[in-house]
Amino acid sequence: MTADLAEALYARDSRNRSGWSEVTLTDTAKWLSGGTPKTSEPSYWGGDIPWISAASLKSPWIDDSDRKVTRLGAENGTRLIPKGSIVFVVRGMSLTSEFRIGLTQREVAFGQDCKALLPAPGIAPETLFLALKSMTPEILGLVDAAGHGTGRLATDRISKVRVRLPEGPTAANFSYAVVPLIEQACAMRRENRTLAELRDTLLPQLVTGKIRVKVAERLVEDAT
Template sequence: MKRNLGELCSLIVDSEHKTAPAAQTGKAYGYSIGTPHIRSGRLLFETAIPVDKSTYETWTVRAVPQKDDLILTREAPVGQVARVGADQRVCLRQRTVLLRPDRNRVDPQYLLYALMAPRTQELMHSMAAGSTVPHLNIKEVRALTLEGVPSLAGQQAIAEVLGTLDDKIETNIRTAETAAELAESLYIRDSRNCQNWAEYALSDTAKWLSGGTPQTSEPSYWDGDIPWISAASLKSPWLDESERKVTNLGAASGTRLVPKGSIIFVVRGMSLMSEFRVGLTQREVAFGQDCKALLPTPSIDAVTLFLALRTRTTEILGLVDAAGHGTGRLGTDLIAKLQVRLPQGKTAEIFTRTVAPLIDCASAMRRENRTLAELRDTLLPQLVTGKIRIKDAERIVEDAA
């Protein structure tokens, strides 16, 4: 059965706020959620702005987000969606829409999966493609049609099966975060307290490269198998995938390739106003002009240099200035002077052997999660159309998770 969001949701309201509230210094009452904080079905509170009770109440005057509400991004980018959990106080920023599922018509978790499904994502992007800046207006959100919506009992059964995959994905996310945090903590501890560490200007640690964008109107340059990393797509510290990919011809015609073990970070983009995006390549990739790449010198371990940058995020963000229209700019001349501490000789070998397995674990969890998410997105339309039975899907999920 076809249903649009206007039929399935009892409330659909977009945010009227254009700028982020000021962060508070005391204990957070809630969090300001914008488009950077909604990814792959999750709300990323780690980078969200904490707000006090007064600010929260001011921002939620139109609608107070509740448990099981969904938050959808309608611009920059279109189509990211996440579910509000219990005891999560969030206030919405620009370019987001609050959806309140009608529990008599749709299961909230099923609706989350349906909105994340590739077919729905393609539909949202096609609806937004006619604009100079792709976006969905509130009327288009209400009219967004989902095909093959089963009965409420069917939705709940599907949500339960696919939820097993999401539970595994969430466990992997926590494992990856713990591994990365432990590696950073070890770097901070050893770089401060151990002997045989020395300071270097970042400019002296690596070969610096600039990226570029192949001509977008040339089809032979795009849809290849080489990930193209941009300021918008650098969402993970472990770089082995991207929504946009180039061909070998495209890589030779306007961009640059860097090998596994390179460090890529954003030097221009809206994200720089609130976060420093830096990643370690897990395979050969290409990258855009809003990023810089570092190829560490032979005597310097890439993982250690990556950790040196990750642990200096606050200081690096202090070097960012506004380039207009909410875009941040990180001057290469400024970050090149950043002093980083790196181990020497045998100490460097020991430290690398300690932290490298942690980084490998975090990266492996990301790869596994991508496989699990692909399985989830493959099963959803088959379950909706009856091509696969719930019991058969349960066996497939059990084997995968």
């Protein structure tokens, strides 16, 4: 709900003429491409750095992934991006119906089916994320077919998309309003993930009688 409120604030405020301007997306950030370390090399995988792919990018708040690379893997075949980067899918079956986009909450690596944007100085990551997300219908209209049901979003097409961004004091005021909402949404997602992991761990033990209900309740309280 907090994320929805942030999007609603952007939709409302960006309609204002005063303090807002329209810019081409290519001028808002540094654009980066990702890659995949050699999967047959075990020293590249199983580390603690989330590796984001078209398949794993399912949440707008990126801080984890089902696949992780080591520091060595990150240096061989992929690319690291810092917290506050924007990642979106440019090739995949999901593009035929949805535009997957996320804002990194920590350092991550990412695959070749995604692009990353590092916002230019003076542009808040949260604001650029909301601006790009608001253009979802137009962006999906730029997707073409790459074969076998796979959608493709060409860089030369999406880079020409124009977004509305605040300037000067308006930019600072807007960030002040939306950043806490996004931080709260991220915290709620982490808590939900922790609770889901606890459920999967504790439920079998409760069923088999290995732990008592009161113990399970205390573990949940400690985790949240």
